[in-house]
Amino acid sequence: MSKQLFHHINKYVAITEEEFQTMFPFFELRTLKKKELLVEAGSVCNQNHFVLDGCLHMFFINDKGTERTIQFAIENWWMTDDLAYHNQTVTDFSIQAVENTRLLAITHDKQEQLLKEFPQLEKYFRTIYQISYGAALVKMKYLFGLTKEEIYFHFTTQFPQFAQRVPQYLIASFLGLTPEYVSEIRAKKRS
Amino acid sequence: MSKQLFHHINKYVAITEEEFQTMFPFFELRTLKKKELLVEAGSVCNQNHFVLDGCLHMFFINDKGTERTIQFAIENWWMTDDLAYHNQTVTDFSIQAVENTRLLAITHDKQEQLLKEFPQLEKYFRTIYQISYGAALVKMKYLFGLTKEEIYFHFTTQFPQFAQRVPQYLIASFLGLTPEYVSEIRAKKRS
Numbered sequence: 001m002s003k004q005l006f007h008h009i010n011k012y013v014a015i016t017e018e019e020f021q022t023m024f025p026f027f028e029l030r031t032l033k034k035k036e037l038l039v040e041a042g043s044v045c046n047q048n049h050f051v052l053d054g055c056l057h058m059f060f061i062n063d064k065g066t067e068r069t070i071q072f073a074i075e076n077w078w079m080t081d082d083l084a085y086h087n088q089t090v091t092d093f094s095i096q097a098v099e100n101t102r103l104l105a106i107t108h109d110k111q112e113q114l115l116k117e118f119p120q121l122e123k124y125f126r127t128i129y130q131i132s133y134g135a136a137l138v139k140m141k142y143l144f145g146l147t148k149e150e151i152y153f154h155f156t157t158q159f160p161q162f163a164q165r166v167p168q169y170l171i172a173s174f175l176g177l178t179p180e181y182v183s184e185i186r187a188k189k190r191s
Numbered sequence: 192m193s194k195q196l197f198h199h200i201n202k203y204v205a206i207t208e209e210e211f212q213t214m215f216p217f218f219e220l221r222t223l224k225k226k227e228l229l230v231e232a233g234s235v236c237n238q239n240h241f242v243l244d245g246c247l248h249m250f251f252i253n254d255k256g257t258e259r260t261i262q263f264a265i266e267n268w269w270m271t272d273d274l275a276y277h278n279q280t281v282t283d284f285s286i287q288a289v290e291n292t293r294l295l296a297i298t299h300d301k302q303e304q305l306l307k308e309f310p311q312l313e314k315y316f317r318t319i320y321q322i323s324y325g326a327a328l329v330k331m332k333y334l335f336g337l338t339k340e341e342i343y344f345h346f347t348t349q350f351p352q353f354a355q356r357v358p359q360y361l362i363a364s365f366l367g368l369t370p371e372y373v374s375e376i377r378a379k380k381r382s
Contacts, residue, residue: 058328122317133323
């Protein structure tokens with residue numbers, strides 16, 4: 001299990017098994033049942049999470065009381081409200097397990113300490129954030145450049161395994177669509 | 192001029208003036224006239240840009256031939272298509288000067304070399320990307336959680352100086368609104 005984070009770090013920077021053994025105690029293993037809440041909106045955001053297996057989603061509740069999903073995290077993805085985590089402020093987002101999930105959690109203080117002791121991890125996190133930010137710009141391009149129907153089919157074609165394992169209403173929420181609209185365009189495609 | 196990047200780096204990591212003097216030749220000073228293109232969609236994305244003064248916007252042209260702005264960069268902001276820059280691939284985005292602009296450009300190869308020679312800059316870029324990614328999640332929350340009218344007034348209230356200096360049609364484009372819609376809600380507010 002710890003091997004997984006070790007291999008993920010080694011995709012971007014070289015660390016030894018001995019170094020990783022010293023890093024590992026900075027993390028806490030958490031297991032969540034499907035639908036269990038990991039973070040509740042309104043709490044101070046002081047943890048970051050690396051998913052070992054399962055799936056999380058981060059969402060907020062809009063004025064109409066509807067859940068809107070902002071991001072997903074599956075195996076080897078990090079998830080937190082990054083701005084609130086950086087500023088150590090209250091988050092507007094909740095994080096919930098979409099499936100039974102195992103993850104490694106690290107507090108903000110411990111992550112700071114980890115980065116101080118192993119500065120080579122700065123490159124690991126820099127690379128991950130660079131990719132994540134770049135992907136967020138691309139997502140914005142799809143939201144602004146495609147019709148709702150195109151957004152849905154682009155997403156499900158681009159990430160077929162993901163689209164199969166995550167409930168349709170969450171995919172709809174992530175793409176800014178209503179579940180009814182998604183049912184409608186899926187039915188249209190089948191007919 | 193070079194002082195500006197020096198001070199910006201020192202907001203996040205401590206570097207000496209001597210170190211900065213060694214870093215500075217990695218960059219090239221560029222000046223752009225208002226409306227001049229810095230990057231054209233379809234080219235390989237191999238430069239990153241730090242704005243000294245002025246303003247840039249990154250945009251793509253949608254199927255209807257309309258420009259959609261994805262991000263802005265004013266003084267002390269970095270701008271590139273981060274995913275294409277990371278992968279060294281062709282970008283779908285163009286970057287253009289909104290005002291006369293002076294910036295420091297660095298190629299991908301030189302940035303890699305800079306980070307190798309000054310690994311403490313990994314923390315600087317990690318922090319900047321962490322904040323940028325966090326802000327992108329917050330933007331997504333506004334796009335998904337507010338009405339079009341609320342998005343516009345939230346943005347112009349939150350960033351009044353920015354809203355004053357950037358043409359309305361670009362702000363509309365950035366917020367996923369049409370210029371006609373923005374004129375309409377501004378007129379409604381005045382009446």
